[in-house]
C-alpha cells in the first residue's frame with residue numbers, strides 16, 4: 001500500500017472508503033444552563049459507516065476473534081470440569097482436567113484436523 005503523506009485520509013477498515021476520521025466528543029450536561037463536563041474527545045469514527053473500528057486492520061480483527069475463541073474455549077473447558085467435579089467428584093475431575101489441558105495444548109492441531117476434515121467434506 002502506498003501512503004500519501006500530503007493526504008491525511010485513511011482507509012476505513014469497515015467500509016473501505018477513504019475518509020478523515022471524525023472525532024466525537026461527549027455531550028456536556030447542562031445545570032441551570034451552564035454546560036458541565038463533556039467536550040473531551042471520546043473516540044474517532046468513520047464518517048461513512050460511523051464505526052469506531054476504522055483503524056483496525058483485518059489481521060487485528062482476526063487476532064481479536066481468535067483470542068475471543070480461545071477465551072471462550074477455556075471457559076467451556078472450565079465449565080465442563082466444574083460439572084464433572086460436582087457430578088462425579090475429585091477422582092473424575094483429575095482425568096477431566098488432564099484431558100482439558102491436553103485439548104488446550106493441542107488446540108492448534110485439533111483445530112487444523114477439524115478444518116481439514118470439514119474442507120474434505122465440503123469438497124465432496
Ligand SMILES: [Zn+2]
Pocket residue numbers: 012013014015016017046047048049050051054
Ligand atoms: Zn467506514
